[in-house]
Amino acid sequence: MRIIESIKSNHKVQRIILFLSVMGPGIITANVDNDAGGITTYSLAGANFKYALLWTLIPITIALVLIQEMCNRMGVITGKGLSDLIREKFGVKITFYLMIMILLTNFGNIISEFAGIAASLELFGISKYVSVPAGACIVWYIVVKGSYKSVEKVFLIACVFYISYIISGYMVEQPWPEIMGEVIRPRIHFQYDYLLACVGVIGTTIAPWMQFYQQASVAEKGIQVENYRYSKIDTIIGCIVVNIVAFFIIVVCGTVLFSGHGQQPIKTAADAASALRPLAGDYCYYLFAFGLLNASLFAASILPLSTAYSVCESFGWETGVDKNFTEAPQFYILYTLLIFIGAGVILLPDIPLIKIMMISQVINGLALPFVLVCMLIIINDRKIMREYANSKFNNIIVIIFTIAISVLSLMLVISSVW
Amino acid sequence: MVHSKTEESKSCGLEFHKKQTDENSLSLKEGVFLYSIILAKKPQSGWNSLHIIFIKIKLEGDPHELSYSWSFKNTFMTDRARHTSFIFLSQIINLPVVDANSNKIGSLYDIIADVHGMYPKINALIVRRGFRKKLTYYPWKCIQKILEDRLVVIEDTDRAKEPLKLSANELRLRETFWDKQIVDIAGSKVVRVNDLHILKDGIKLWIVHVDVGFKGLLRRLGWLRFFNSAVKWLFAYELKDKFISWKFVQPITAVDDFKSLSLRVPSSKLSQLHPADLADILIDLGAEERMLIFNSFDDATASDILQELPLKMRLVMAKSLEHERLARILDETPMDEVVDLLDEMPYETVAVLYKILPEEKVGQIKTLLKHSDRVAGSLMNTEFVSARENETAARIIRRIKKVADDIESIYYIYVLNDLDVPIGVLTLKQLLKAGSQTPIGEIMRKNVVRVKVDTHIKLVAQIFYKYNFTVVPVVDEFDRIQGIITIKDALEPVFPEIREETEEV
Numbered sequence: 001m002r003i004i005e006s007i008k009s010n011h012k013v014q015r016i017i018l019f020l021s022v023m024g025p026g027i028i029t030a031n032v033d034n035d036a037g038g039i040t041t042y043s044l045a046g047a048n049f050k051y052a053l054l055w056t057l058i059p060i061t062i063a064l065v066l067i068q069e070m071c072n073r074m075g076v077i078t079g080k081g082l083s084d085l086i087r088e089k090f091g092v093k094i095t096f097y098l099m100i101m102i103l104l105t106n107f108g109n110i111i112s113e114f115a116g117i118a119a120s121l122e123l124f125g126i127s128k129y130v131s132v133p134a135g136a137c138i139v140w141y142i143v144v145k146g147s148y149k150s151v152e153k154v155f156l157i158a159c160v161f162y163i164s165y166i167i168s169g170y171m172v173e174q175p176w177p178e179i180m181g182e183v184i185r186p187r188i189h190f191q192y193d194y195l196l197a198c199v200g201v202i203g204t205t206i207a208p209w210m211q212f213y214q215q216a217s218v219a220e221k222g223i224q225v226e227n228y229r230y231s232k233i234d235t236i237i238g239c240i241v242v243n244i245v246a247f248f249i250i251v252v253c254g255t256v257l258f259s260g261h262g263q264q265p266i267k268t269a270a271d272a273a274s275a276l277r278p279l280a281g282d283y284c285y286y287l288f289a290f291g292l293l294n295a296s297l298f299a300a301s302i303l304p305l306s307t308a309y310s311v312c313e314s315f316g317w318e319t320g321v322d323k324n325f326t327e328a329p330q331f332y333i334l335y336t337l338l339i340f341i342g343a344g345v346i347l348l349p350d351i352p353l354i355k356i357m358m359i360s361q362v363i364n365g366l367a368l369p370f371v372l373v374c375m376l377i378i379i380n381d382r383k384i385m386r387e388y389a390n391s392k393f394n395n396i397i398v399i400i401f402t403i404a405i406s407v408l409s410l411m412l413v414i415s416s417v418w
Numbered sequence: 419m420v421h422s423k424t425e426e427s428k429s430c431g432l433e434f435h436k437k438q439t440d441e442n443s444l445s446l447k448e449g450v451f452l453y454s455i456i457l458a459k460k461p462q463s464g465w466n467s468l469h470i471i472f473i474k475i476k477l478e479g480d481p482h483e484l485s486y487s488w489s490f491k492n493t494f495m496t497d498r499a500r501h502t503s504f505i506f507l508s509q510i511i512n513l514p515v516v517d518a519n520s521n522k523i524g525s526l527y528d529i530i531a532d533v534h535g536m537y538p539k540i541n542a543l544i545v546r547r548g549f550r551k552k553l554t555y556y557p558w559k560c561i562q563k564i565l566e567d568r569l570v571v572i573e574d575t576d577r578a579k580e581p582l583k584l585s586a587n588e589l590r591l592r593e594t595f596w597d598k599q600i601v602d603i604a605g606s607k608v609v610r611v612n613d614l615h616i617l618k619d620g621i622k623l624w625i626v627h628v629d630v631g632f633k634g635l636l637r638r639l640g641w642l643r644f645f646n647s648a649v650k651w652l653f654a655y656e657l658k659d660k661f662i663s664w665k666f667v668q669p670i671t672a673v674d675d676f677k678s679l680s681l682r683v684p685s686s687k688l689s690q691l692h693p694a695d696l697a698d699i700l701i702d703l704g705a706e707e708r709m710l711i712f713n714s715f716d717d718a719t720a721s722d723i724l725q726e727l728p729l730k731m732r733l734v735m736a737k738s739l740e741h742e743r744l745a746r747i748l749d750e751t752p753m754d755e756v757v758d759l760l761d762e763m764p765y766e767t768v769a770v771l772y773k774i775l776p777e778e779k780v781g782q783i784k785t786l787l788k789h790s791d792r793v794a795g796s797l798m799n800t801e802f803v804s805a806r807e808n809e810t811a812a813r814i815i816r817r818i819k820k821v822a823d824d825i826e827s828i829y830y831i832y833v834l835n836d837l838d839v840p841i842g843v844l845t846l847k848q849l850l851k852a853g854s855q856t857p858i859g860e861i862m863r864k865n866v867v868r869v870k871v872d873t874h875i876k877l878v879a880q881i882f883y884k885y886n887f888t889v890v891p892v893v894d895e896f897d898r899i900q901g902i903i904t905i906k907d908a909l910e911p912v913f914p915e916i917r918e919e920t921e922e923v
Binding site (some may be wrong): 313 | 599600609610630640703704705706708731769
């Protein structure tokens with residue numbers, strides 16, 4: 001007992017305990033970001049452009065940290081979700097149309113997550129008619145029958161499995177000096193394909209649902225102002241880790257699959273895994289397939305949850321996994337519909353999957369600037385944020401990023417419409 | 419029923435009246451149906467208009483002023499429809515505001531209500547004017563005409579006032595209610611407001627309901643007509659309004675300027691709720707609103723609510739309270755709960771609290787804090803009813819009456835000898851049954867089951883299970899009584915998951 005007491009009273013240990021108690025929302029949100037769509041985009045970026053897109057991960061990380069930190073701060077200070085704040089600040093109309101966009105883009109993402117589950121398990125030889133319904137049921141059950149604490153634990157464990165991508169990165173002999181050279185002194189091309197891939201990488205890494213999800217879970221967790229710095233560390237670690245994983249995916253695909261500019265050896269993340277098998281060995285193949293499965297399952301449980309949260313919150317309906325069906329009917333109906341329709345679409349024969357993902361990415365790109373602008377206005381409102389409003393320096397950087405992201409998203413939208 | 423008819427029909431016509439006179443006694447829902455309240459008072463009256471006027475007078479807080487109502491009779495008879503109707507806030511906000519010569523002044527930005535009476539009366543408006551969106555305040559008297567969904571006409575435009583300063587009872591309606599959360603007292607939960615339902619009589623307005631339903635949401639979006647007819651056509655279903663009467667509404671965002679956090683509306687409505695429900699409501703609120711509401715309660719209620727909150731949130735609340743206030747609240751709280759809380763608080767705060775709290779209380783807290791949280795001492799309460807062997811029943815009953823407020827459990831009375839060793843126990847029931855002059859030594863049960871301060875909590879729980887007690891005394895190593903443990907406190911630590919689960923439900 002004494003020893004435990006003395007360890008507990010140690011300052012450093014206390015800090016670690018505090019951090020562990022606060023940890024969760026930031027790391028989970030960031031990791032879900034590497035979902036099926038993300039892994040596909042990174043694999044393609046590596047296979048088609050080798051290491052030429054690696055440098056983009058650095059500004060993306062910075063932007064992601066800044067944006068997620070803002071949500072985190074709003075969640076801690078106000079104890080409310082982002083859609084709550086948007087509703088209170090901008091009224092019902094803006095909120096409603098924004099929510100429609102979020103609903104559509106998230107639904108597109110959910111479909112792609114179930115496509116990811118189907119594709120990854122097909123690599124293990126399991127039919128999609130088995131894997132997708134099973135996946136949907138597992139996902140639904142975990143959240144509906146679990147409490148927030150247990151759900152968070154399951155999610156944190158899922159985060160650990162992203163290591164499989166890092167391990168696979170070391171299983172292949174890498175030309176590290178060349179890779180580092182590309183990161184430090186990037187050779188930026190101005191070809192159409194290259195720019196498109198660049199926008200794709202940014203678009204999949206910074207998505208509107210992340211802001212809603214992180215703020216809602218911070219608020220639900222009830223993190224307090226005095227523990228805010230630990231929560232900030234949680235966010236920063238999450239954002240960095242997610243980009244390290246992305247880095248390794250690009251590196252592996254770049255080293256093994258790249259076969260010269262203009263060549264497109266693969267189309268999807270599952271293609272990438274299959275293409276890796278003869279070149280990098282069975283283990284690398286299984287690690288890639290497993291990573292994809294984990295990412296898809298993980299995101300397939302978070303995205304419907306986040307969507308149901310934001311939509312119900314903004315319309316004033318009861319929300320929360322801790323409530324039961326009669327208390328929060330809209331929440332559960334929406335959540336269940338998103339999962340089962342999302343999964344059902346994958347089971348239809350001949351669905352234009354690539355097109356659906358494309359459309360969802362376009363709406364994603366359209367919604368993101370609005371969400372960022374709303375966030376900036378709210379976080380600079382001293383009535384809401386008091387002394388925790390954004391500093392000038394912070395504002396300038398985020399505004400620059402917002403403009404850059406908006407321009408790039410717009411480019412993506414225009415290019416995909418053409 | 420009749421009620422809904424009156425709400426929907428803007429004119430409250432004859433048909434309504436006929437139906438009412440058939441029923442002499444009406445089953446009323448409080449406050450929701452103003453027409454009915456008035457009619458119930460004068461069911462035999464044949465005057466349509468009279469009732470409407472009654473409503474008006476009722477709202478002004480003087481239901482008996484009959485002469486006043488007569489003088490209004492003719493106006494109402496001629497053009498009733500235009501004078502009294504129900505409108506929604508969304509039908510007047512953002513309307514163009516014009517002066518008597520139809521020159522546009524600006525747009526209606528917000529209206530201000532005096533929340534003092536039973537139904538808040540609207541007594542000022544805020545107009546947003548010009549390109550720079552300057553806000554100007556006009557007293558309600560300036561208004562000449564309100565045409566909902568069209569425009570607002572004001573005269574006497576020089577009476578504009580700025581800057582906007584609200585008196586203690588005034589609220590900006592749009593800012594406080596639209597899209598904001600309120601506490602629904604009747605349902606004891608937090609809901610989001612979609613619209614306000616307003617009684618309009620000429621140019622005078624009163625808030626009567628808060629709209630929290632889907633219909634209100636659609637109305638705000640401007641989709642109501644389309645959606646309504648679509649639903650009707652498809653499912654033959656009519657969307658229903660979901661209102662909360664003003665009587666059951668407690669606004670929680672009354673932050674006009676962020677330096678002075680205060681509730682404009684007295685929180686007396688909230689005090690109708692049970693502390694456990696209040697705790698649930700607090701959990702649902704944002705951080706700022708939570709403190710705002712909590713601070714509006716008196717110390718005793720605050721203490722009750724604090725005990726109902728989960729430990730984590732209890733700590734958070736305690737840390738953000740001012741020390742003086744926290745000390746006052748703790749003074750109202752049972753000792754074991756105080757100790758639970760202080761055990762988790764930072765040392766500096768506890769030291770400050772010790773200085774403020776009464777000395778004897780601090781002494782007790784310190785003794786209790788010494789015990790490890792796995793032994794009986796950590797669960798016990800130092801306040802209990804004790805007596806001497808030779809005291810009479812009547813005297814003890816008198817004493818219990820005096821101290822009952824401060825003591826958690828008065829059901830058992832412990833009889834002590836000169837060394838404070840418990841030599842007997844009797845229940846309140848025995849005491850009440852006994853003759854008033856009987857010395858209690860004669861009726862007490864001599865065998866007192868007790869636990870030591872260092873008895874393990876598991877054993878304590880087992881003792882409760884075995885003997886079916888609701889309270890057990892705690893003694894020190896010399897058998898002197900130190901306090902009591904109630905069954906609730908004894909079972910809690912052994913079944914931590916039970917408490918957690920009940921908190922989550």
